[in-house]
Amino acid sequence: MATRNNRLPPLENPNTDYRSKRRRPHRSGPSDANFKRRRQVPKSENFTGTHEPHRLNRFQAISSSSQNRRKKRRIGKSGGISSRGACSRRWAFSSADCSNCNDKITIVSYNILGVENASNHLDLYANTRRSFLEWERRKRLIFEEINTYNASVLCFQEVDHFNDLDNLFQNNGFKGVYKARTGEAHDGCALFWKDKLFTLLHQEDIEFQRFGLRNNVAQLCVLEARDDKPEPETSAPTTVTSSTQRKRFVIGNIHVLFNPNRGDIKLGQVRLLLDKAYKLSEEWGSIPVIIAGDLNSLPQSAIYEFLASSKLDIQLHNRKNMSGQLEIQSTNRVFRSQIGYEASISMSRSRQSLYGWTMEELNLATGAIGVTNIQHNLNLRSAYSGVPGNHNTRDDIGEPLATSYHSKFMGTVDYIWYLYFFILNTKIICVYQKFSTDAIGK
Numbered sequence: 001m002a003t004r005n006n007r008l009p010p011l012e013n014p015n016t017d018y019r020s021k022r023r024r025p026h027r028s029g030p031s032d033a034n035f036k037r038r039r040q041v042p043k044s045e046n047f048t049g050t051h052e053p054h055r056l057n058r059f060q061a062i063s064s065s066s067q068n069r070r071k072k073r074r075i076g077k078s079g080g081i082s083s084r085g086a087c088s089r090r091w092a093f094s095s096a097d098c099s100n101c102n103d104k105i106t107i108v109s110y111n112i113l114g115v116e117n118a119s120n121h122l123d124l125y126a127n128t129r130r131s132f133l134e135w136e137r138r139k140r141l142i143f144e145e146i147n148t149y150n151a152s153v154l155c156f157q158e159v160d161h162f163n164d165l166d167n168l169f170q171n172n173g174f175k176g177v178y179k180a181r182t183g184e185a186h187d188g189c190a191l192f193w194k195d196k197l198f199t200l201l202h203q204e205d206i207e208f209q210r211f212g213l214r215n216n217v218a219q220l221c222v223l224e225a226r227d228d229k230p231e232p233e234t235s236a237p238t239t240v241t242s243s244t245q246r247k248r249f250v251i252g253n254i255h256v257l258f259n260p261n262r263g264d265i266k267l268g269q270v271r272l273l274l275d276k277a278y279k280l281s282e283e284w285g286s287i288p289v290i291i292a293g294d295l296n297s298l299p300q301s302a303i304y305e306f307l308a309s310s311k312l313d314i315q316l317h318n319r320k321n322m323s324g325q326l327e328i329q330s331t332n333r334v335f336r337s338q339i340g341y342e343a344s345i346s347m348s349r350s351r352q353s354l355y356g357w358t359m360e361e362l363n364l365a366t367g368a369i370g371v372t373n374i375q376h377n378l379n380l381r382s383a384y385s386g387v388p389g390n391h392n393t394r395d396d397i398g399e400p401l402a403t404s405y406h407s408k409f410m411g412t413v414d415y416i417w418y419l420y421f422f423i424l425n426t427k428i429i430c431v432y433q434k435f436s437t438d439a440i441g442k
Helices: 017-021 066-070 083-087 115-120 135-147 162-170 263-283 302-309 341-350 359-366
Strands: 026-028 041-043 091-093 103-105 107-111 153-159 174-180 188-194 198-207 217-225 248-255 289-294 311-313 373-375 380-382 404-406 409-411 414-419 427-429
Touching (some): 107 248, 153 174, 162 188, 188 248, 198 263, 263 359, 302 311, 302 380
Antiparallel strands (some): 026 107, 091 427, 153 188, 174 188, 198 217, 311 373, 404 409
Protein backbone atom coordinates (compact mmCIF):
# COMPACT_ATOMS: atom_id res chain seq x y z
CA MET A 1 0.00 0.00 0.00
CA ALA A 2 1.40 3.39 -0.90
CA THR A 3 1.90 5.75 1.98
CA ARG A 4 0.50 9.22 2.00
CA ASN A 5 3.26 11.72 1.93
CA ASN A 6 3.31 15.42 2.67
CA ARG A 7 5.02 16.57 -0.48
CA LEU A 8 4.74 19.49 -2.81
CA PRO A 9 6.46 20.22 -6.13
CA PRO A 10 8.94 23.07 -6.56
CA LEU A 11 7.86 26.53 -7.49
CA GLU A 12 8.48 28.00 -10.92
CA ASN A 13 9.13 31.52 -9.66
CA PRO A 14 11.17 31.37 -6.44
CA ASN A 15 10.77 35.07 -5.78
CA THR A 16 7.14 34.78 -4.81
CA ASP A 17 5.50 33.92 -1.52
CA TYR A 18 4.12 30.86 -3.32
CA ARG A 19 7.16 28.89 -2.19
CA SER A 20 6.10 29.31 1.43
CA LYS A 21 3.07 27.18 0.68
CA ARG A 22 5.18 24.29 -0.53
CA ARG A 23 7.49 21.64 0.77
CA ARG A 24 10.48 23.65 1.82
CA PRO A 25 14.05 22.36 1.87
CA HIS A 26 16.04 22.52 5.07
CA ARG A 27 19.42 24.05 4.87
CA SER A 28 22.28 24.55 7.30
CA GLY A 29 25.37 26.61 6.66
CA PRO A 30 27.24 29.86 7.19
CA SER A 31 25.83 33.31 7.42
CA ASP A 32 27.73 35.08 4.66
CA ALA A 33 25.93 36.45 1.64
CA ASN A 34 26.98 33.60 -0.62
CA PHE A 35 24.68 31.14 1.11
CA LYS A 36 21.05 31.53 0.25
CA ARG A 37 18.80 29.03 1.98
CA ARG A 38 17.57 27.57 5.16
CA ARG A 39 19.62 25.78 7.72
CA GLN A 40 23.29 26.33 7.81
CA VAL A 41 25.72 24.42 9.94
CA PRO A 42 29.03 26.21 10.00
CA LYS A 43 31.50 24.22 11.99
CA SER A 44 34.29 25.67 13.99
CA GLU A 45 37.88 24.71 13.34
CA ASN A 46 38.54 21.09 14.22
CA PHE A 47 34.80 20.66 14.79
CA THR A 48 34.97 22.05 18.29
CA GLY A 49 33.32 24.89 20.09
CA THR A 50 30.58 25.62 22.55
CA HIS A 51 26.89 26.04 22.05
CA GLU A 52 24.85 28.15 24.38
CA PRO A 53 21.28 27.05 25.04
CA HIS A 54 19.14 28.64 22.38
CA ARG A 55 16.96 31.59 23.22
CA LEU A 56 13.85 32.44 21.32
CA ASN A 57 14.77 36.01 20.50
CA ARG A 58 11.75 36.63 18.36
CA PHE A 59 11.16 39.43 15.91
CA GLN A 60 8.52 40.46 13.42
CA ALA A 61 9.15 38.73 10.10
CA ILE A 62 9.45 40.86 6.98
CA SER A 63 7.31 39.94 4.01
CA SER A 64 8.39 40.27 0.39
CA SER A 65 7.17 43.29 -1.51
CA SER A 66 4.81 42.89 -4.42
CA GLN A 67 7.59 44.10 -6.68
CA ASN A 68 9.85 41.29 -5.54
CA ARG A 69 7.07 38.78 -5.91
CA ARG A 70 6.72 39.74 -9.55
CA LYS A 71 10.40 39.41 -10.37
CA LYS A 72 11.21 36.68 -12.84
CA ARG A 73 13.89 34.09 -12.31
CA ARG A 74 16.90 34.78 -14.44
CA ILE A 75 18.95 31.86 -15.59
CA GLY A 76 22.65 32.48 -16.14
CA LYS A 77 24.96 30.87 -18.65
CA SER A 78 25.95 28.20 -16.16
CA GLY A 79 22.36 27.03 -15.82
CA GLY A 80 22.02 28.39 -12.31
CA ILE A 81 20.01 31.28 -10.96
CA SER A 82 21.33 34.80 -11.12
CA SER A 83 22.21 36.68 -7.97
CA ARG A 84 19.26 38.97 -8.55
CA GLY A 85 16.80 36.10 -8.20
CA ALA A 86 18.56 34.62 -5.19
CA CYS A 87 18.96 37.90 -3.32
CA SER A 88 15.22 38.60 -3.40
CA ARG A 89 14.75 36.06 -0.59
CA ARG A 90 13.80 37.30 2.87
CA TRP A 91 15.86 35.53 5.52
CA ALA A 92 15.69 35.09 9.27
CA PHE A 93 19.06 34.53 10.93
CA SER A 94 20.00 32.95 14.21
CA SER A 95 21.93 34.99 16.77
CA ALA A 96 24.75 32.44 17.08
CA ASP A 97 28.24 33.93 17.11
CA CYS A 98 30.23 32.28 14.33
CA SER A 99 33.07 34.80 14.23
CA ASN A 100 35.58 32.16 15.30
CA CYS A 101 34.36 29.50 12.88
CA ASN A 102 37.05 28.85 10.30
CA ASP A 103 35.47 25.76 8.74
CA LYS A 104 31.97 26.13 7.41
CA ILE A 105 29.73 23.77 5.51
CA THR A 106 26.18 24.04 4.24
CA ILE A 107 23.74 21.18 4.79
CA VAL A 108 20.52 20.97 2.75
CA SER A 109 17.72 18.51 3.52
CA TYR A 110 14.84 18.35 1.07
CA ASN A 111 11.95 15.97 0.50
CA ILE A 112 11.58 16.50 -3.22
CA LEU A 113 8.23 14.63 -3.66
CA GLY A 114 8.55 11.31 -5.43
CA VAL A 115 7.10 11.15 -8.92
CA GLU A 116 5.13 8.01 -8.10
CA ASN A 117 3.84 9.44 -4.83
CA ALA A 118 2.68 12.59 -6.59
CA SER A 119 0.81 10.68 -9.29
CA ASN A 120 -0.73 8.23 -6.82
CA HIS A 121 -2.04 10.95 -4.49
CA LEU A 122 -3.31 13.67 -6.79
CA ASP A 123 -6.01 14.49 -4.21
CA LEU A 124 -3.29 16.06 -2.05
CA TYR A 125 -2.47 18.51 -4.83
CA ALA A 126 -5.93 19.35 -6.09
CA ASN A 127 -5.05 23.05 -6.33
CA THR A 128 -1.80 22.41 -8.17
CA ARG A 129 -1.60 22.50 -11.94
CA ARG A 130 -0.80 19.05 -13.32
CA SER A 131 2.05 20.52 -15.37
CA PHE A 132 3.70 21.57 -12.11
CA LEU A 133 3.92 17.92 -11.06
CA GLU A 134 5.74 16.81 -14.18
CA TRP A 135 9.19 15.49 -13.32
CA GLU A 136 11.01 16.99 -16.32
CA ARG A 137 9.99 20.41 -15.13
CA ARG A 138 10.45 19.78 -11.41
CA LYS A 139 13.95 18.32 -11.69
CA ARG A 140 15.13 21.47 -13.45
CA LEU A 141 13.59 23.69 -10.79
CA ILE A 142 15.04 21.59 -7.97
CA PHE A 143 18.48 21.83 -9.56
CA GLU A 144 18.21 25.57 -10.09
CA GLU A 145 16.95 26.15 -6.56
CA ILE A 146 19.71 24.09 -4.96
CA ASN A 147 22.29 25.95 -7.07
CA THR A 148 21.49 29.14 -5.17
CA TYR A 149 22.52 27.63 -1.83
CA ASN A 150 26.20 26.93 -2.51
CA ALA A 151 25.59 23.70 -0.63
CA SER A 152 28.25 21.34 0.72
CA VAL A 153 26.05 18.31 1.47
CA LEU A 154 22.58 17.46 0.14
CA CYS A 155 20.16 15.05 1.82
CA PHE A 156 17.17 14.19 -0.38
CA GLN A 157 14.15 12.06 0.45
CA GLU A 158 11.52 10.53 -1.86
CA VAL A 159 13.98 10.14 -4.70
CA ASP A 160 12.76 7.82 -7.46
CA HIS A 161 14.79 9.28 -10.33
CA PHE A 162 18.26 9.22 -8.83
CA ASN A 163 20.10 8.98 -12.15
CA ASP A 164 18.53 12.23 -13.33
CA LEU A 165 19.63 14.04 -10.18
CA ASP A 166 23.04 12.40 -10.23
CA ASN A 167 23.69 13.58 -13.78
CA LEU A 168 22.59 17.12 -12.95
CA PHE A 169 24.57 17.50 -9.75
CA GLN A 170 27.69 15.81 -11.12
CA ASN A 171 28.00 18.81 -13.42
CA ASN A 172 28.21 20.98 -10.30
CA GLY A 173 30.92 18.89 -8.70
CA PHE A 174 28.79 16.62 -6.49
CA LYS A 175 29.15 12.92 -5.90
CA GLY A 176 26.23 10.93 -4.53
CA VAL A 177 24.99 7.64 -3.15
CA TYR A 178 21.47 6.27 -3.24
CA LYS A 179 19.45 3.75 -1.27
CA ALA A 180 16.06 2.64 -2.59
CA ARG A 181 13.29 1.53 -0.28
CA THR A 182 12.63 -2.16 -0.01
CA GLY A 183 9.27 -3.62 -1.00
CA GLU A 184 7.09 -2.33 -3.81
CA ALA A 185 7.89 1.40 -3.46
CA HIS A 186 10.32 2.89 -5.96
CA ASP A 187 11.63 5.91 -4.04
CA GLY A 188 14.45 6.18 -1.55
CA CYS A 189 17.07 8.46 0.00
CA ALA A 190 19.98 10.15 -1.78
CA LEU A 191 22.99 11.88 -0.26
CA PHE A 192 25.33 14.14 -2.26
CA TRP A 193 28.52 15.94 -1.24
CA LYS A 194 30.84 18.41 -2.99
CA ASP A 195 33.77 16.34 -4.20
CA LYS A 196 36.28 19.19 -3.90
CA LEU A 197 35.32 19.63 -0.24
CA PHE A 198 34.91 16.07 1.08
CA THR A 199 36.09 12.51 0.72
CA LEU A 200 33.70 9.63 1.45
CA LEU A 201 35.39 7.38 4.02
CA HIS A 202 32.51 5.09 4.88
CA GLN A 203 28.96 4.41 3.78
CA GLU A 204 26.28 2.14 5.18
CA ASP A 205 22.57 1.81 4.55
CA ILE A 206 19.81 0.78 6.93
CA GLU A 207 17.03 -1.41 5.59
CA PHE A 208 14.48 -1.21 8.39
CA GLN A 209 12.69 -4.25 7.02
CA ARG A 210 15.55 -6.38 8.38
CA PHE A 211 14.45 -5.32 11.87
CA GLY A 212 10.73 -5.74 11.30
CA LEU A 213 10.31 -1.96 10.85
CA ARG A 214 8.69 -1.74 7.40
CA ASN A 215 10.29 -0.85 4.08
CA ASN A 216 11.77 2.56 4.86
CA VAL A 217 15.51 3.13 4.59
CA ALA A 218 18.20 5.45 5.93
CA GLN A 219 21.75 6.37 4.97
CA LEU A 220 24.86 6.98 7.06
CA CYS A 221 28.10 8.36 5.63
CA VAL A 222 31.40 9.38 7.15
CA LEU A 223 32.85 12.37 5.31
CA GLU A 224 36.28 13.90 5.71
CA ALA A 225 36.99 17.48 4.69
CA ARG A 226 39.72 17.93 2.13
CA ASP A 227 42.22 20.27 3.73
CA ASP A 228 44.39 22.07 1.21
CA LYS A 229 45.63 24.53 3.83
CA PRO A 230 49.28 24.14 4.94
CA GLU A 231 49.79 22.84 8.46
CA PRO A 232 50.83 25.56 10.95
CA GLU A 233 54.43 25.36 12.17
CA THR A 234 53.35 25.62 15.78
CA SER A 235 50.12 24.87 17.50
CA ALA A 236 48.80 25.04 21.04
CA PRO A 237 48.31 21.80 22.98
CA THR A 238 44.90 20.27 22.39
CA THR A 239 42.88 17.33 23.58
CA VAL A 240 41.00 17.03 20.29
CA THR A 241 41.25 13.56 18.77
CA SER A 242 43.13 12.99 15.53
CA SER A 243 39.85 12.09 13.80
CA THR A 244 38.36 15.41 14.80
CA GLN A 245 41.48 17.26 13.71
CA ARG A 246 41.00 15.69 10.31
CA LYS A 247 37.54 17.20 10.25
CA ARG A 248 35.46 14.09 9.87
CA PHE A 249 31.79 13.82 10.65
CA VAL A 250 28.84 11.44 10.34
CA ILE A 251 25.89 12.54 8.22
CA GLY A 252 22.60 10.63 8.41
CA ASN A 253 19.66 10.85 6.02
CA ILE A 254 16.26 9.26 6.75
CA HIS A 255 12.65 9.19 5.63
CA VAL A 256 10.52 7.86 8.48
CA LEU A 257 7.32 5.88 7.95
CA PHE A 258 4.27 8.10 7.42
CA ASN A 259 1.54 5.96 9.06
CA PRO A 260 0.48 7.94 12.19
CA ASN A 261 -0.95 4.83 13.85
CA ARG A 262 2.35 2.96 13.90
CA GLY A 263 4.25 5.02 16.43
CA ASP A 264 6.07 1.89 17.53
CA ILE A 265 7.62 1.48 14.08
CA LYS A 266 8.33 5.20 13.62
CA LEU A 267 10.09 5.39 16.99
CA GLY A 268 11.96 2.17 16.22
CA GLN A 269 13.29 3.62 12.98
CA VAL A 270 14.52 6.80 14.65
CA ARG A 271 16.01 4.86 17.57
CA LEU A 272 17.89 2.51 15.25
CA LEU A 273 19.31 5.35 13.16
CA LEU A 274 20.56 7.20 16.26
CA ASP A 275 22.13 4.03 17.68
CA LYS A 276 24.00 3.31 14.47
CA ALA A 277 25.07 6.94 14.04
CA TYR A 278 26.50 6.95 17.57
CA LYS A 279 28.40 3.71 16.99
CA LEU A 280 29.86 5.11 13.77
CA SER A 281 30.88 8.26 15.58
CA GLU A 282 32.72 6.25 18.25
CA GLU A 283 34.37 3.95 15.70
CA TRP A 284 35.85 6.94 13.87
CA GLY A 285 37.07 8.72 16.98
CA SER A 286 34.02 10.39 18.58
CA ILE A 287 33.39 12.55 15.54
CA PRO A 288 30.40 14.91 15.20
CA VAL A 289 27.00 13.72 13.97
CA ILE A 290 24.36 15.43 11.83
CA ILE A 291 20.94 13.85 11.27
CA ALA A 292 18.72 15.17 8.48
CA GLY A 293 15.47 14.08 6.91
CA ASP A 294 11.72 13.82 6.90
CA LEU A 295 10.75 12.39 10.29
CA ASN A 296 6.99 12.56 9.73
CA SER A 297 6.70 13.78 13.33
CA LEU A 298 5.62 17.11 14.77
CA PRO A 299 7.61 19.20 17.27
CA GLN A 300 5.08 18.45 20.02
CA SER A 301 5.42 14.70 19.57
CA ALA A 302 7.00 11.99 21.69
CA ILE A 303 9.46 11.26 18.88
CA TYR A 304 10.65 14.87 18.94
CA GLU A 305 10.96 14.63 22.73
CA PHE A 306 13.12 11.54 22.34
CA LEU A 307 15.44 13.29 19.90
CA ALA A 308 15.70 16.48 21.96
CA SER A 309 15.95 15.03 25.48
CA SER A 310 17.79 11.78 24.62
CA LYS A 311 15.26 9.70 26.58
CA LEU A 312 11.63 8.64 26.55
CA ASP A 313 9.22 6.73 28.78
CA ILE A 314 7.13 4.98 26.15
CA GLN A 315 4.27 4.04 28.47
CA LEU A 316 3.36 7.69 28.91
CA HIS A 317 2.43 7.98 25.25
CA ASN A 318 -0.22 6.59 22.96
CA ARG A 319 1.27 4.41 20.24
CA LYS A 320 -1.16 5.89 17.70
CA ASN A 321 0.02 9.43 18.35
CA MET A 322 3.76 9.08 18.94
CA SER A 323 4.39 11.39 15.98
CA GLY A 324 1.71 13.96 16.88
CA GLN A 325 0.05 13.57 13.49
CA LEU A 326 -3.70 14.18 13.45
CA GLU A 327 -6.06 14.30 10.51
CA ILE A 328 -6.97 17.80 9.34
CA GLN A 329 -9.90 18.49 7.10
CA SER A 330 -8.93 20.42 3.99
CA THR A 331 -11.66 22.95 4.73
CA ASN A 332 -10.29 23.73 8.17
CA ARG A 333 -6.52 24.11 7.90
CA VAL A 334 -4.90 25.04 11.17
CA PHE A 335 -1.36 24.71 12.45
CA ARG A 336 -0.94 21.79 14.76
CA SER A 337 2.21 23.39 16.11
CA GLN A 338 0.10 25.82 18.14
CA ILE A 339 0.12 23.58 21.23
CA GLY A 340 3.19 24.20 23.36
CA TYR A 341 5.69 21.38 23.68
CA GLU A 342 5.96 21.47 27.45
CA ALA A 343 2.20 21.78 27.76
CA SER A 344 1.58 18.74 25.59
CA ILE A 345 4.07 16.66 27.57
CA SER A 346 2.68 17.74 30.95
CA MET A 347 -0.86 16.93 29.81
CA SER A 348 0.29 13.45 28.88
CA ARG A 349 1.87 12.87 32.26
CA SER A 350 -0.95 14.43 34.24
CA ARG A 351 -3.29 11.66 33.14
CA GLN A 352 -1.40 9.33 35.48
CA SER A 353 -2.43 6.39 33.32
CA LEU A 354 -0.21 4.13 31.28
CA TYR A 355 -1.09 3.37 27.70
CA GLY A 356 -1.28 -0.30 26.85
CA TRP A 357 1.53 -1.51 24.59
CA THR A 358 1.83 -5.10 23.48
CA MET A 359 5.13 -6.90 23.92
CA GLU A 360 5.61 -6.93 20.15
CA GLU A 361 5.06 -3.16 19.89
CA LEU A 362 7.51 -2.50 22.73
CA ASN A 363 10.06 -4.72 21.06
CA LEU A 364 9.74 -2.85 17.76
CA ALA A 365 9.98 0.54 19.45
CA THR A 366 12.82 -0.21 21.86
CA GLY A 367 14.65 -3.10 20.23
CA ALA A 368 14.40 -5.14 23.45
CA ILE A 369 11.76 -7.27 25.13
CA GLY A 370 10.06 -5.75 28.17
CA VAL A 371 11.84 -2.38 27.97
CA THR A 372 9.69 0.75 28.34
CA ASN A 373 12.34 3.45 28.84
CA ILE A 374 14.79 4.18 26.03
CA GLN A 375 17.79 6.50 25.67
CA HIS A 376 20.24 7.53 23.00
CA ASN A 377 23.78 8.82 23.43
CA LEU A 378 23.70 11.80 21.09
CA ASN A 379 23.18 15.24 22.64
CA LEU A 380 21.23 16.67 19.73
CA ARG A 381 19.84 20.11 18.97
CA SER A 382 17.36 21.05 16.26
CA ALA A 383 18.84 23.53 13.80
CA TYR A 384 15.50 25.33 13.45
CA SER A 385 14.83 25.92 17.12
CA GLY A 386 17.53 28.59 17.47
CA VAL A 387 16.18 30.85 14.74
CA PRO A 388 14.32 33.93 16.00
CA GLY A 389 10.77 34.65 14.94
CA ASN A 390 7.33 35.49 16.29
CA HIS A 391 4.04 33.64 16.71
CA ASN A 392 3.32 34.09 13.01
CA THR A 393 6.40 32.11 12.01
CA ARG A 394 7.43 29.91 14.96
CA ASP A 395 5.77 27.64 17.47
CA ASP A 396 6.30 27.73 21.24
CA ILE A 397 9.61 25.86 21.10
CA GLY A 398 11.04 27.78 18.18
CA GLU A 399 10.31 25.34 15.35
CA PRO A 400 8.71 26.70 12.15
CA LEU A 401 4.96 26.46 11.87
CA ALA A 402 5.17 24.49 8.63
CA THR A 403 7.67 22.67 6.45
CA SER A 404 5.00 20.71 4.57
CA TYR A 405 1.67 21.83 3.19
CA HIS A 406 -0.90 20.17 0.98
CA SER A 407 -4.69 19.83 0.93
CA LYS A 408 -4.81 17.54 3.98
CA PHE A 409 -1.86 18.59 6.10
CA MET A 410 0.10 21.60 7.21
CA GLY A 411 2.85 21.30 9.80
CA THR A 412 6.53 20.74 10.56
CA VAL A 413 7.93 17.26 9.93
CA ASP A 414 11.40 17.96 8.45
CA TYR A 415 14.52 18.64 10.50
CA ILE A 416 18.27 18.84 10.73
CA TRP A 417 19.70 17.77 14.09
CA TYR A 418 23.28 18.36 15.17
CA LEU A 419 25.50 17.69 18.18
CA TYR A 420 25.51 20.37 20.86
CA PHE A 421 29.18 21.35 20.43
CA PHE A 422 28.67 22.63 16.91
CA ILE A 423 28.62 26.39 16.69
CA LEU A 424 25.51 26.79 14.62
CA ASN A 425 24.32 29.67 12.51
CA THR A 426 20.97 29.10 10.90
CA LYS A 427 19.01 31.12 8.43
CA ILE A 428 15.63 30.29 6.96
CA ILE A 429 13.10 31.82 4.65
CA CYS A 430 10.36 33.50 6.63
CA VAL A 431 7.24 31.33 6.83
CA TYR A 432 3.90 32.95 7.56
CA GLN A 433 0.79 31.59 9.20
CA LYS A 434 -1.47 33.22 6.63
CA PHE A 435 -1.65 31.28 3.38
CA SER A 436 -3.77 31.76 0.30
CA THR A 437 -4.90 28.38 -0.99
CA ASP A 438 -5.85 30.01 -4.27
CA ALA A 439 -2.19 30.78 -4.92
CA ILE A 440 -1.20 27.12 -5.06
CA GLY A 441 -0.41 26.13 -8.58
CA LYS A 442 -0.23 29.69 -9.90
